[in-house]
Amino acid sequence: MIIYFAGTPYDGVAGTDRQLAERLGDMHPVLYVDPPVSLLTPLLRPHLASAFRGSSLRREADGVWRIRPRVLPAMYRPGMHHVTAMLVRRAARRTARRLARRVGGAAGGGVAGVVVATHSDLLDAVKDTRTVLYVTDDLVAGSELIGLPRQRVAAARDSMAARAGAIAVCSPLLRDQFRERGFATTLVPNGCAPEAYAAIEDEPWPRDVPRFDRPAVGFAGHINARIDLGLLEAIADAGHPLVLIGPHDPGHHPVRFRALIGRPNVYWAGRRSFAELPAYLRTIRVGLTPYLLDDFNRASFPIKTLDYLAAGRAVVSTDLPATRWLRDFPDGRELIRSESTPRGFLRAVEEELAAEPTPELVARRRAYAAGHDWGCRARQLARLVHCDPVSPALEEPAP
Structure with a gap:
């Protein structure tokens, strides 16, 4: 069994944690541990009460079970964050034992490994077990965004990095940052689910989306402080139809x-x-990855870029290190547009809007995305859990 301490709730956005856990579940039983919930949650936020009732062990998918640990109020206040981590570790340990009895032989060998993909120091949940620190964002640079003290986040990161059996990182910049501090790392980037888009042209047109008289541009994801709103405004100013999803x-x-x-x-x-x-x-012809070029975003690996390609759509992104890494694969420079200026970004969008998506071009986009599916990423992570070497061919673009 693998215990996966996630940074996002299972029933939230289906991002890195959930996608990886479900693919890992195809290989090993997985206990997915949600971020903790305060005991006061149902009183202070009645609209979340139904979610709070789901704190006990639940089967979410084939091979994946989930818990949402309950902890004391003020869970991340100074001092209390240590108590919170202790309670989460204890809840995971006890649940893993109970789950092993429930699923019988499949998990009878106990816990094979612990993956920590969150800011809290949870590595020691199970003694004498292989541990993997999986860093999906530069949470030190984004500490203000997540509302935690920068010094605490940095201390937890460094402590876990020094003790982890292996370190996986989600982006090329994170890999470089850890290596500069003397830590060996394996690059396990975000992926995509090509099968989800196999019949996209047969999907019914959403009843709430208007049918514009020209091809539309689209953005899928959270519209928050990571997004350059000015780029979206520029596209709208130019008169292009714009669909925002998220x-x-x-x-x-x-x-x-x-x-x-x-x-x-x-x-x-x-x-x-x-x-x-x-x-x-x-409903769109061109998908956007319009991230601001700040320290937090430079260390990220946006899932949406690969999702657009899996859907057969063109992609225009700001000039992120992760985008450059993707462009270094065969076909990447032709299929993924990367621009560092607002003027260049708009020009790239307009050129892609004007290009008719031929069946051959759509097939190339989908084939490219299929080379970066979540199953491949999960196999990389599973190899780290089981101390198996990860092939460089899985980690780096071909020359």
Whole structure:
């Protein structure tokens, strides 16, 4: 069994943690540990009460079980964060023992490894067990965004890095940062689920999305402080239809965002599930990865870039290190546009809008995405858990 301490709830956005856990579950039983929930949650936030009732062990997918640990109030206050980590480790340890009895022989060997993909120091949940620290973001650079003290996040990262049996990182920049501090790392980037988009052209047109008279541009993801709103405004200013798919952080330029979605050529679909995403991506010709070029984003690996390609759509991204890494693979430079200036970004979008997506081009995009599927990423992570060497061919672009 693998215990996977996630940085995001299982029933939230189907991002890195959930996608990897489900693919790992095809190989080994996985106990997915949600971020903890305060005992006061149902009282202070009644709208979350139903989610809170799901704190006990639940089977979520083939090979994947999930718990949401309950902890004391003020869980991340100074001093209390140590108590929180202790309670989460204890809940995972006890649940793993109970799960092993429930699933019988499949998990009878106990816990094979622990993967920590969150900011809390949870490595010591099970003694004498292989541990993997999986760093999916530069949480030190993003400490203000997640509302935690920078010094504490850095101390937890360094302590876990020094004790982990292996370190996996999600992006080329994170790999370089850890190696500069003397830590050996394995690059396990984000991936995509090509099978989810196999029948995208047969998806019914979403009833809430207008049928524009020209090909549309789209963005899928959280509209928050990571996103360069000015790039979206520039596309709308140029008169291009723009479809926005995903929630908006109320604190991120609320006035500008309301003005943007108030335009007749802009449609905001709001939060949609991963299962609904293919139908909405069907409505666009060009997908956007418009990340601000700050320290936090430079260390990220946006999933959406590969999702657009898996859907057969063109991609225009800002000039992130992860985008450069993807462009170094065969076909990458032709299939992924990367721009460092607002003017270049808009020009690239307009060129891709004008290019007719031939069946051959769509097939190339999908084939490229298929080389970066989540199953491949999960196998890399599983090798680290079991101390097996990871082939460099899985980690680096071919020359």
